[in-house]
Amino acid sequence: MATRYDYGGDEFIFVDFDIEMSLEVNFRVLSVCQEIERQRIDGVIEVCPANASYLVHYDPEAVEPRRLVELLREIEHKAEHIESLSSRLVDIPVLYDDPWTKECAKRFADRHQDPSVSNLEYLMAINGYSSKDEFIAAHSGTPYWVSMIGFVPGTAWGFQMVARERAIQAPKYVRPRTDTPERAVSHGGVFLAIYPVRGPGGYQLLGMTPVPIYDPTATLVDLRERYILALPGDRWKLRPIDMDEFLAIRAAVEAGTYRYRTVAQQFEPARYFRDPPGYLKRLQIEAAGC
Amino acid sequence: MLNVLDGGLQTTVQDAGRFGWYHIGMPPAGAMDQLSFRVGNRLVGNADGAAALEITFAGPVVETTEEAVVAVTGAGLDVRVNGTRVPRWVAHRLRPGDQVACGQAERGVRAYLCVAGGIAIPPLLGSRSTYLLARFGGVEGRRLQAGDRLPVGPVPPQAEALIGRMIPSRFLPALPRDVELRIIMGLCSYRLTADSAGEFLAATWEVSTEADRVGYRLRGPALRFRDREPPFGAGSDASNVVDVGYPVGSVQVPGGQEAILLMRDAVTGGGYATIGTVIHCDLDRLAQAPPGSKVTFRSVDVDEAMRARREYRARIAAIAESLSLFDRVGLFGP
Structure with missing residues (x-):
């Protein structure tokens, strides 16, 4: 157009x-x-x-x-x-199917399409996955391109770098919740979003990250200049973790010692479009070598 | 230093706003009624952007530890110094230990307590404004509470001469309950049916109780969107679009059910169709409209918006001119 x-x-x-x-x-x-x-x-x-x-x-x-x-x-x-642009690969640890967002979804069950199952089970079913593991593998397997930042400070819209027919899709809540826990990992439309602060929201709740994506007190050294984690053109790679690792990372965040795992890379759109999975794989191998 | 003895309903530190950070999702914040805020600063000899206290509905009680010059502007509320009622829109002298108590707004919503030298808390990203939703700026990103201690900047050299300065009544904002807002229609208004776009402009809307620094929810007729096959990424509801940036002052109609007009603590983007943007200077008047007020919209083009801007600036310049006249000839001048 x-x-x-x-x-x-x-x-x-x-x-x-x-x-x-x-x-x-x-x-x-x-x-x-x-x-x-x-x-x-x-x-x-x-x-x-x-x-x-x-x-x-x-x-x-x-x-x-x-x-x-x-x-x-x-x-x-x-x-x-654009021939080439700076694009960081950012590691986002996620505790999928966590107790806090499930509790939140229960509180607002009357506003959901199918209150009989968790939000994760609902997305699993409507996107044609037969098990939680299979769904989590798809949701976390390919990085998300940060295509927009806003709403409140630090909210990043993540667009998963997969073929259109493989994109995970999610309707928003029938009526928005009035509350969502801080750091909730969610999906709405075709976008990933993590809630920077506690507040209202309408995206489907899938898990929780232990790392802040917005820090108004600028305690963590990596957030000191801009207060937020996201940069346009970031690729956020979700990494499923268990409760032990979640709690260990939380302790490091609270002690102010946590450092984000990011690798600065150059991203070439033309090479990406020639072979999306191949190019992403190559960048990931390159990042692992850093 | 100003000691807060009672925070009032929702008193925050605000200035002209925090600019240049909308792209990270950080709205400008700042005084919701910029005219009253600026005039208050002029009264006490400050630059336009000095930080002041924004009072919402019911005011705070503060005590000064030093000599100070203060003025209260904006909403109509009772102001007392050590229990004695004093006029608004006038610069008053305070002695160490004096207390200023602000009552409940009888007209308008927001008042400004400006102090010579300005509230001198450390700025964040270039501004002292409080952004409550994300707990940023101001005093720990929150409303003031009893026990807060607010540093005041250096008092201007001729502070004595400021005392008694006042704004002539012909310049005071009228604070009407019902307001007409000028709007430039557009953005994603192509999503509305032709009938609904006309209905939006013809209707009288009512300010709901959900009206705060982020946005004003307005109750009015249900609007309808054009039928369509949802574009990839937009979401299934007819009011959804692939997420866009929301200008401050923009109006959206989630589900067609109610209109939300974004104010200075706006969420900076999202996936609901925006249908137009209220011009900047008219947001001052909406900020003074309490729940239950009637709101109507008048469609203007960008040229008319620019004329309105010039008139607004001329009005502030005329107020400044009246103050300098006052300084030359005093209260009983020609």
């Missing part, structure tokens, strides 16, 4: 590339957003990439709205396809 430019009031411009989600369109969003940042346009406060669209926050006293739209259109036409 043709890119759509629209005014979000007098301080934002909304640019929509597509109504469908795909990695191709997200790479396009990132490439255009990087180019806007490189140009350092007077009056642009910041650029916020999203899945298939982006927002520009600007000061209309410094750049006239119609002029800014013209500049953004020019950049869109000039922006090259």
Whole structure:
């Protein structure tokens, strides 16, 4: 579809590339957003990439709205396809089928499609898996591309890097919950999301990570500068863990000594699209050697 | 130092806002009624963006440990210094040990207690504003409570001369219960049926009790979305889209059942169709509209939005000018 430019009031411009989600369109969003940042346009406060669209926050006293739209259109036409971008492989330990999110799901059972089973069992069934292990293997087997950051600080939308027909899909709750535990690992639509803080939510609850993805006190050294873990273009690899490891990591987090396992890599979209599983495998082997 | 003796219902430290971090999901926060906040700062000789206390519905009691100059602006509430009622929109002198007590808002919702020198807690990511939902900034990211001690910045050199400065009544915001908001329609409004887009603008909406710094839920007619085959990744409900960024001031209609208008602690993105964005200066007036208020929308284009911005800035400039006139000729001038 043709890119759509629209005014979000007098301080934002909304640019929509597509109504469908795909990695191709997200790479396009990132490439255009990087180019806007490189140009350092007077009056642009910041650029916020999203899945298939982006927002520009600007000061209309410094750049006239119609002029800014013209500049953004020019950049869109000039922006090259990204050949290579920085992309970290980030290890996210997950205790699937944990007691806390199951308890939460029970409390809000009246808002769920099928209160007779856990959220995990529900997603397992509607996505055609016959056992929990098989479902967990699929959910955690392939990394998630961080295609958007927002909602509240640190929430990352993760889009699993699998063929469309293999994407795990989940309806949102019939009515949203008013409470969700902090660090709950969840799935809604085709997206993974981890809750940075306790609060309302409508995604299906699958497990719990022991590591914070947002830290307002900036206690952990890796979160000191930006307060959040996610960067656009991260690949988050979920790793199933047991309760013992969960508690050990929690203890390290609470002692302030936990270090995230991340490997900085260059990601080349063209090579990915030629052979997605092969390229991901190669990056993972490369990361393991670091 | 200001000692908090009673935190009131929801009193937070706020300034002009935290900008440049929307891309990590961090909304600007900051004073919800920027005009009242800025004018309060001008009264006590501060720069526009100095941090102040934002009072919600029912005010706090604070005690100063030093000489201070304070002014209360915004919502209509009773203000007392050591038990004696004093006017709002006026700069008052405080002596060490003086107590300021703010009562309940009878008109409007949010008042600003501004102090010469500003509230001088350490800024986070360039701002002292409190963002309650994610416990960020302000005092431990939370509302104030008894026992909090708030440092005050250096008092400007000619603080004596500030005492008694006031804002002429013709400049005071009217704080009407019912408000008309100017909106630029668009974003994902293509999802609405043509009838529903018209109905949204024609309807009178009511502010519900779920109205806070994150967003105002408005009750009104049910809106309908166009039928479609859901695009990949959007979700099955007709009001779902592949998740997008939400501008501050944008309006969404989850399930078509109620409208949510995002305010300065906005969630920065999500998967509900947004249908338009209220222009920035009109958010001040909504921030003063209590539950039960009637809200209507008027569609404007970007040129009219820019004219409204210029008028808003001219109004603040005129208030500043009236203060400098006051400084030259005093209360009983021409």
